[in-house]
Amino acid sequence: MALIQGQPAASGVLCEARGVCHDFRTPEGRSLRVLEGIDLEIRAGEVVALLGPSGCGKSTLLRILAGLVLPTAGEVRYRGQPLRGLNPGVAMVFQSFALYPWMTVQRNVEIVLEALRVPAEDVKRRVAETLRVVGLAGFEDAYPRELSGGMKQRAGMARALAVNPELLFMDEPFSAVDALTAESLRAEVIDIWSVEDRNPSSILLVSHDIPEVAWMSDRIVMLGARPGRVRTVIANDLPRPRDYRSPELLRLVEDLHDVITGHELPDVPEAAAREPAALEALPDAKPGEVVGLLEYLDARGGAEDLFRIAADTDRRFDHMIAVVKAAEMLDLVDTPKRRVMLASLGRRFLAADVPGRRRIWREQILGLRLFRETVELLRRAPGARIDRDTALETIVLRLPNEDYEQVFDGLVRWARFGDLLDYDEATGQLSLAG
Numbered sequence: 001m002a003l004i005q006g007q008p009a010a011s012g013v014l015c016e017a018r019g020v021c022h023d024f025r026t027p028e029g030r031s032l033r034v035l036e037g038i039d040l041e042i043r044a045g046e047v048v049a050l051l052g053p054s055g056c057g058k059s060t061l062l063r064i065l066a067g068l069v070l071p072t073a074g075e076v077r078y079r080g081q082p083l084r085g086l087n088p089g090v091a092m093v094f095q096s097f098a099l100y101p102w103m104t105v106q107r108n109v110e111i112v113l114e115a116l117r118v119p120a121e122d123v124k125r126r127v128a129e130t131l132r133v134v135g136l137a138g139f140e141d142a143y144p145r146e147l148s149g150g151m152k153q154r155a156g157m158a159r160a161l162a163v164n165p166e167l168l169f170m171d172e173p174f175s176a177v178d179a180l181t182a183e184s185l186r187a188e189v190i191d192i193w194s195v196e197d198r199n200p201s202s203i204l205l206v207s208h209d210i211p212e213v214a215w216m217s218d219r220i221v222m223l224g225a226r227p228g229r230v231r232t233v234i235a236n237d238l239p240r241p242r243d244y245r246s247p248e249l250l251r252l253v254e255d256l257h258d259v260i261t262g263h264e265l266p267d268v269p270e271a272a273a274r275e276p277a278a279l280e281a282l283p284d285a286k287p288g289e290v291v292g293l294l295e296y297l298d299a300r301g302g303a304e305d306l307f308r309i310a311a312d313t314d315r316r317f318d319h320m321i322a323v324v325k326a327a328e329m330l331d332l333v334d335t336p337k338r339r340v341m342l343a344s345l346g347r348r349f350l351a352a353d354v355p356g357r358r359r360i361w362r363e364q365i366l367g368l369r370l371f372r373e374t375v376e377l378l379r380r381a382p383g384a385r386i387d388r389d390t391a392l393e394t395i396v397l398r399l400p401n402e403d404y405e406q407v408f409d410g411l412v413r414w415a416r417f418g419d420l421l422d423y424d425e426a427t428g429q430l431s432l433a434g
Contacts, residue, residue, distance in 0.1 A: 013080070014089065014202055015042040015065055015167055020074035021227075022060055030396055032404075034060055036227040038074070042167060047193065047203040049217035051210070051256070053318045054284065055403060057228030058206045059171050065204065066090045066169055091165035091200075095172040097152040099144045099159075105131065106140040109159045116163060130162040133192060150181035157185075161192065161200075168193070168200035172207055182209075183244075186216055194240070208318050210260075214252045215242050222259060226281065226402065232259065257307050260321070261338045280368050281402045282410035284319075285326035287361070287417035293323050294332060294346050303341040330364040362418030370411060371420065373398075378421075378432050388428035 020038040023031040034057045042048055042065070050058045063069040065076055067086040076083040099108050109127045118126065131137050134154040144152055153173060160168060170189075174182035193203055207213050213220055220234040234256070238248055296313065297304060304312075310320040324340055327333040332346035342350075349360050365371045377394065378384050388408070395404045395411075412430070415421035419433045 012043045012045075013041045014044055014078070015087065015204075016040060016077050017061070017065060017071075018075045018077065020061070020064060020071045020076065022057070022064060022069070023072045032396075032402075033227040035064075035071070036229050038228070038230060040065075040221060040230065042202050042204055044201050046218040047190075047205065047216055048219045048221060049205045049207055049213040050221050050223060051207060051213050051260075052223030052228065052231075053225050053260075053321065054208075056223040056225035058223060061223075061228065062092075062169050062171055062204065062206050066092055087167070089166035090169055091160035091163050091167075092169045092171065093153070093156050093160045093173045095175055097144070097149075097156045097176070099152060099155055101144050104141050104143055105136060105147070105155050105158075108144075108155055109162050112159055113162055126162050127158075130158045133161065134158045134188065148181075149177040150185065153177060153181075153185060157189070164199050166199050166201050168203045170203060170205045173205075174212065175207075175209070182212070186212060190216060190240070208316050210256050210317060211244060211249075211253050214238075214249055214256060215244055220256065234259070254307075257317070257338060260317070261306055261335075280329065280370050281399055282370065282407055282414065283322040283325040283329070284406055284410065285323040286413055289323045290327045290330070290332065291357075293327055293340075294342065294350055297333070297340060297342045297346070298350055302347075303339055306335075306338045306340050309340060329368065330361070331367075332364070358417065358419050361414075362420050365414050365418050365420065370407075371415060374411065374415075374421070374430075375432065378430070383431075385429050385431045388430065391430055 017038045017040045020035060020040075021033065022035040023033050025031060034055075038061060040048075040061070050061065052058055060069060064071050065087065067076070067083055067090070076087075078087050078089060100111070103111065106127055109130060110123055113123045113126060127140075128137075131140060134157050136151065136154050136158060139147070139151065142151075144155070147155065153176070156173075168189075174185055177185065189203070193200055203216075205213070205216060214236065217236050220236060222231045222234065223229065224231045236252065238246075238252065242249055292313075293309070296309065306320065306324060307317065309315075309324075310317045313320065315323070324333065324335060327340075327346070328335055330345075332343055332349060334341045334343050345360070345364075349357055352360060366375070373394075374391070377391075378386060391411070392404050392408055395402070395407050399407060412421065412423045415433075416423065422431050422433050423429070424431075
């Protein structure tokens with residue numbers, strides 16, 4: 001994949017999405033919308049980060065811009081022209097390294113150049129140069145199984161950089177390595193990108209790590225979920241080189257936390273929060289995690305900052321938001337701004353014995369329409385039983401934009417914890433408990 005000759009569009013835009021929408025098809029043939037009306041530009045010489053909750057379509061959008069996935073609606077353009085097939089200016093680095101385990105490091109890089117029909121005399125030179133740039137000189141004959149996580153990701157980066165991409169797309173590239181290795185790799189990526197008159201010109205990064213996004217990016221695109229939409233775009237004009245501990249960067253991290261928290265855990269009047277709503281999508285959180293959150297808050301006087309909770313419990317920030325949302329749905333916590341506070345019911349839950357906790361949990365989930373309607377469906381069913389497919393079909397019909405299997409799994413976990421429903425994995429039968 002050689003550098004495409006010519007100039008970017010007059011606006012400096014290399015790649016853009018115009019009104020991009022995307023639907024997935026469920027096994028039943030129904031449409032599940034994951035992206036809605038996405039407008040996004042990647043300009044020459046910048047690092048753009050996609051940030052948002054799990055399930056908002058960040059990775060799907062990345063693949064659409066790379067030409068790996070055809071959008072259901074809308075258009076992708078590269079250098080001002082409609083994209084047809086793979087984006088010729090893009091190379092990708094994946095979270096899972098995506099190395100061929102039966103090939104050496106050198107062969108993993110050579111194979112992409114050979115696929116592009118790079119002359120044989122140039123392949124060895126480009127491989128050697130790229131491995132030197134990413135710090136893998138001397139490891140040419142090593143196999144992926146012999147490498148640490150950081151070295152595997154360096155090999156993945158070498159494979160992407162060897163094709164001289166104008167745009168480097170990175171899908172949570174540092175989440176599978178330890179913190180120190182991740183920090184080192186980020187710095188190396190920025191060093192490679194910052195060299196003038198060389199590729200990559202621009203980077204598009206998918207990440208859930210807010211300090212990482214603040215340190216690396218020039219623009220931060222915040223996506224909302226169900227379906228994924230651009231909520232806001234934040235310019236990051238902090239001068240480089242950047243310091244993770246500088247007051248300016250720490251302030252940006254705080255601002256990003258506030259924006260995310262405001263979108264995912266909005267403060268609403270109590271009356272509005274109690275109004276009957278459509279069928280609820282359950283956050284991807286286990287009952288044990290909710291109980292752990294309550295116990296954590298209780299040990300700290302009943303309240304703590306959401307970001308501090310995520311850091312103390314070694315949880316991803318977006319996952320901790322899901323746990324807090326679950327607890328808030330059940331009226332066990334309140335969330336003024338970024339604070340998470342034990343509600344009076346949460347304190348009563350913690351003071352109860354095991355049967356008492358299960359009773360409170362059962363009462364609270366029956367306040368959610370998903371559980372009430374499931375119970376009503378079971379009571380009408382022959383033998384008070386339904387099979388998994390019937391339950392899934394109901395969820396798909398009522399929550400067409402959700403991951404129906406995730407909702408079903410959450411339904412079962414939450415209902416079992418409250419002794420409300422039983423589920424037999426062997427037969428796929430859902431029934432009333434007791």
